[in-house]
Amino acid sequence: SAPLRTHAAAKGKFIGTALATGPLANETSYKNIAATEFSQVTAENAMKWDATEPSQGQFNYSGADAIVNFATQNNQQVHGHTLVWHSQTPGWVQNLGATAMRAAMQNHISNVVGHFADNPAVVSWDVVNEVFDDSGNLRTSFWYNTLGSGYIADAFRAARAADPDAKLCINDYNTEGINAKSTAIYNLVSSLRQQGVPIDCVGFQSHLAIQYGFPGDFQQNLQRFAALGVQVRITELDVRVQTPRDATKDATQATYYRNVVNACLAVTACQGVTIWGFTDKYSWVPDTFPGQGGALIYNESYQQKPSYTAVHDAL
Ligand code: XIL
Incomplete structure (x- = not known):
């Protein structure tokens, strides 16, 4: 039957995956599924600051370019991830004083976004990632501690200047339902837009x-954001279970995948759904949440799981 991307396109949505550079270079099954099933890709790590500017002013696009070239060959769009985050950012950035840190942030954004600005595959960016804590306060990261809350608006302005056509997003976790954290993002987005700060998604x-x-x-929740005039998107979907998997957990997991796809389909402003990888062989979950895994839509041997069927049938 037809791949996910065919069904998604018929509904006017993208279906995306995160891609890791290692298996993309080395594994035929990984490459084939990535190329055929998905219409958009996100670099799982290759566009993060520690990969693209490990030392100050030394930019390295080898991994990022490999992913963008793969996407171009397969008629896929690329969602850039991520410009300003508290994690996977080198120590040299974290140790700067305010004036130097602000300049480093602007230089990083203008270089990274500028590198891809003329490439039609790269359509959007996570400009800031995970800027709130779960209570809905701005996270006391080195960015906030050094620059105050203004770094967020500055980052969006720098990204717009570097690529006037890219959609510029704020991205976070534990924000799927209506809660203190998603409401804090809602209020920030509303206020940034009132001030004319360029934020699109x-x-x-x-x-x-x-x-x-x-x-x-x-x-x-998606609908209330849409009412602010922004696009919304599911950026890193996975549904972990306590390992080992079994048929009951797989069936429950499949309903979660189906529900997420249906929520996006029901909201006109929702552009699509990106899954954070596709095979359990390379999921980040077991490394981050010990005892949990089985979170994706193919097993470790590249066999489709009930979660694949759920996404396929929902689209
Ligand atoms: C994760 C990657 O999947 C891992 O390979 C890496 O070791 C750590 O980062 N939120 C994000 C993603 O925005 O960038 C994270 O990706 C997962 C949580």
Whole structure:
């Protein structure tokens, strides 16, 4: 039957995956599924600051270019991830004083976004990632501690200057339902837009776990953001289970995947759904959440799981 991207296109949505550079270079099954099933890709790590500017002013686009070239060959769009984050950012950035840190941020954004600005495959960026804590306060990262809250608007302005055509997003996790954190993002986006700061989209990472339940107000939450005039998107979907997997957990997981796709389909402003990888062989989950895994839509041997069928049938 037809690949996911065919069904997604018929609904006017993208279906995306995160890609890792290692298996993309080395594994035929990985490459074939990535090329055929998805219409958009996100670099899982290759566009992050530690990869693109490991030392000050020394830019390295080898991994990022490999992913963008793959996408171009396969008629896929690329979502850039991510420009300003507290994680996977070199120590040299974290140790700068305010004036130097602001300049480094602007230089990084203008170089990285500028590198891809003329490439039609690269259509959007996560400009800032995970700037709130779960209570809905701005995260006390080195960015906030050194620059105050103004770094967020500055980052969006720098990104717009570097690529006037790219959609510029804010992205976070634990924001799928209506809660303190998603409301804080809602209020920030509303205020930035009132001030004329160039922000176009909101990403909902959607790292879900079956033991926490499905956020029943996901669609309603997407809809309230849409009412602010921004696009919304699911950026890093996975649904982890306590390992080992079994048929019951797989079936529950499949309903979560189906529900997420249906929420996006029901909201006109939702551009699409990106899954954070596709094979359990390379998921970040077991490394980050010990005892959990099985979060994706293909197993370690590249066989489709019930979650694949759920996404396929929902689209
Ligand atoms: C993760 C990657 O999947 C891992 O390979 C890496 O070791 C750590 O980062 N939120 C994000 C992503 O925005 O960039 C993270 O990706 C997962 C959580």
